[in-house]
Amino acid sequence: MDMLTQIIFNSLIAGAIYALVALGFNLIYGATKFFNFAHGSIAIAGGYATFYFNKILGVDVYLSVLLGILCAGFLGYISNKLVFSPLRKKKSSHMIFMVASLGILIVIQAVISLIFTSEFQTLSSSLASSKKYIFLTGIITKTQLILFLSVLLIMGLLVLVLKKTMLGKTISAISDSEEIARNIGINSNRVISYVFVIGSAIAGVAGIFVGFDTGISPTMGMSLLLKGVIASIIGGVGNVYGGVLAAFMLGLIENFGVWNFSGEWKDAISFAVLILFLLFRPQGMFGKK
C-alpha cells in the first residue's frame, strides 16, 4: 500500500467533514453576521443523537443518521427561536450574540456529557459490513466512501438551492443586507429560521460522520467548528465554493503535516495556516473583498 495515496484519502475525508461544517457556518454567518460558537456543538449533538438511536435504542443505522440530522436541525431551530431571534428583536450587538452562542455551546456540551459521559463514543461498527476497497494504491472503507459521496451530494444540493431557487435568492438578499430585506417586505425572521435549520442539519451530518470516522466526544465541537471556520476564512467568508475548496486544502495540509511531524501538531498546523492567511491574505484565497 502506498502511503501517499492513503494520506490523500484521509485528507479527503477530513476535508469533507470540514467542508460540511464550513458550509453550515457560512450559511448562518451570511444571514446573521455573527460568529455562532454553538454551531460545532450542534454538529456533535447530531452525532450523539445518531449514537443514541442506533446504539442505545437499536434503531436501523440509516434511520438513525436521518434522525441525527433532524435533531441537529431542530437544535439550530430552537437556538434561534429561544435565543438569537429575541436578541435580534432587541437589536443586540454582535458581541452579545457571540457570548450567547458560547453559552449555548456550553449547555449543549454539558447535557451531552451528562447523558453520555465524557468518554469517546464511536459509531463505526454500526456499518458492520465496513468493507474495505482498494483504490489505486490506498484503502478506503465503505463508511468513508459513503461519507465522501454524501458530502458531495449535500454540497451539490445546497449550491443548487442557493443559486437556483427562490429561497436561495431570499437568503442571498438577507446575507447582502438583512435590514433592506426586512424593509422591502421580506420576512427575514422566517428566512433566518430556515437558515438555522438547514445550516445546523448540515453541521449534524458532519458530526455524524466524525462519529463514524474517528469517534466523538462531547467537547469536540469547538475544534470541529474552528476547522470549519478556518476553511471558511481561507476560502473567503461567504464564498460557498471557496469554503469547500479550502476545507479540502486544510485536510491535505493537516494530514501531510501529521505525516511529517506527529499527530499532536495537527491543530497547530491548521492555526498556523489560518494566521498566515489572516496576515497576508485576509480576504481569503478567492475572496470577494
Added chain:
Amino acid sequence: MNILKLKKIRKHFNGVLALDNLSLDIKAEGITGIVGPNGSGKTTLINILSGCESLDGGTIIIDDSLRSKKMRAYENSIFGITRTFQEIRLFEQMTVLDNVLVVLTEKNVLGAIFEKHGEYHLMKAEELLKVVNLWEKRNELAINLSYGQRKLLEITRALSTDAKIYLFDEPFAGLFPEMIKTVMKIIKKLKEEGKTVILVEHNMLLMRELCDEIVVMDNGKLLSKGKPEEVLNKKKVLDVYLGK
C-alpha cells in the same frame, strides 16, 4: 374614497418630534404629493406607512382595516404597500434581475425551497426591466450600475410587488432628464391602473404636473392640503419654502 386615514400619528426621535399629531386622509387611485422643507417629517411619514418605523401614537387605517401599531415592514404586502427609499437601497452583491425577482418570492418561502422562479415571474421581471432599459444589464451586479440606473432599479423592484399603494421617496432626485421622463411615465401609468401613489419630491414643476393633491408638511405637522395650483400659491406655503 380615502384609502389611507391617519389620525393623530406621532413619532419622535430622542426629543425631536418628527411627526406631531399628524392627521391626514389620502385618496385612493390618484397621486398625492408630499412636500415640505428638509426635516419636516416626509421620510418619517413614509417610514411609518411602510412599517419601517414604529408608531409612538395615533392610528392608521388602510383600506378600512386598522393597521396595528407594531406592524412590521414585511407585513406590508398584506396591505398592498410597497416603497422606494430616499437613499437607494439595493442588494448590491446581487444581479439586477435577482434584485427584482427576490421580492416576487416571499409569499411562500417553504414551498419555494426547491422551486425555481416561475416563468411568470421571469416574464414580469423582463417586462418591467425593459421599461427602464435595464434588461440588457440583468446579469450585472447592482453595485456596478450608475446612480440613475440604481434609482430606476429600485423603482422597478417596487413595481414588481403588485401593490395597491406605492410610496416613492424622492424618486427623481439626481436623475437626468431622460430618466425623469421614464419615472414620470411609470407613475402616470400606475395612476391609470387605479393604484394609489404617494410621492415625496422637492421639484415643484414635476409635482404640479403629476399630483392630484398636494400635502405640505412643516415641522411634523400638516400645513396645507389641496389641489397643486391652490396649495403651491398659498402665502403660508411660500413662506415656509422661501423662509428657510
